[in-house]
């Protein structure tokens with residue numbers, strides 16, 4: 001079990017409302033050192049409101065946010081780094097100049113060459129910020145979030161609007177930032193992103209956290225059944241015995257929902273049924289969200 005001294009942020013009964021909308025409605029969680037913590041939820045769930053309170057940009061109505069490991073003489077601005085959903089950058093200056101401009105805002109900064117290398121900015125250093133692609137812009141924003149060598153980095157929907165290739169590149173980048181030992185708090189409504197990057201997630205819905213834990217553990221907790229699929233042409237001659245076992249036949253395929261995957265596979269092998277084209281459906285965090293709320297994350 002992690003110790004209290006490993007807690008980087010402790011959030012207790014946090015609340016904030018806007019004109020009758022309970023945007024953040026009594027949430028609790030701890031973020032531990034070196035973790036990538038994901039706040040997951042659909043549009044309007046309360047993720048940005050929550051993260052802006054943690055960043056000190058916005059004030060909570062009640063509850064507390066504590067950074068237990070923040071050194072006594074250090075200002076929060078030096079301890080955290082952040083990217084916003086819609087960060088405005090000066091258009092007519094180059095990437096290198098932008099890094100220099102932001103460096104001047106802090107008393108101490110990470111070595112610029114290290115940031116340039118970590119965020120893969122070498123090839124675009126002399127490009128106008130205005131001319132960057134979505135993925136390049138996100139890499140620059142991440143670099144700016146790292147510039148003060150923060151302990152904790154907040155990323156608010158960092159890959160929204162990026163194409164699948166750029167998203168995957170960005171994930172690799174985040175993995176490398178994790179290797180530096182930084183703590184990351186990320187909001188996203190992409191379940192695959194949360195699954196890929198986050199050690200711990202909290203699923204938000206209408207201002208509340210409705211479930212939290214490690215992605216795989218949560219899936220195991222909520223889905224103890226596997227769904228197997230076989231194409232009909234591979235199993236026509238075994239229809240009777242498969243139906244007796246519980247398989248349901250459709251037009252193109254047959255399906256089995258089981259709590260005992262090894263036994264179901266053994267049955268197929270013992271009966272010399274061709275499993276070369278078997279499909280075992282993996283449950284996703286989106287399935288979990290649907291189970292918990294009745295809605296898809298991207299509705």
Ligand SMILES: Nc1ncnc2c1ncn2[C@@H]1O[C@H](COP(=O)(O)OP(=O)(O)OP(=O)(O)O)[C@@H](O)[C@H]1O
Pocket residue numbers: 018019021022023041042043044045046047048049050189
């Ligand atoms: N400044 C504000 N004034 C009024 N209502 C607000 C304000 N900021 C947020 N809200 C409302 O609070 C709720 C939570 O919004 P929030 O932006 O935190 O959600 P989110 O999960 O970050 O959504 P998204 O993924 O779209 O960014 C929404 O109903 C939103 O309309």
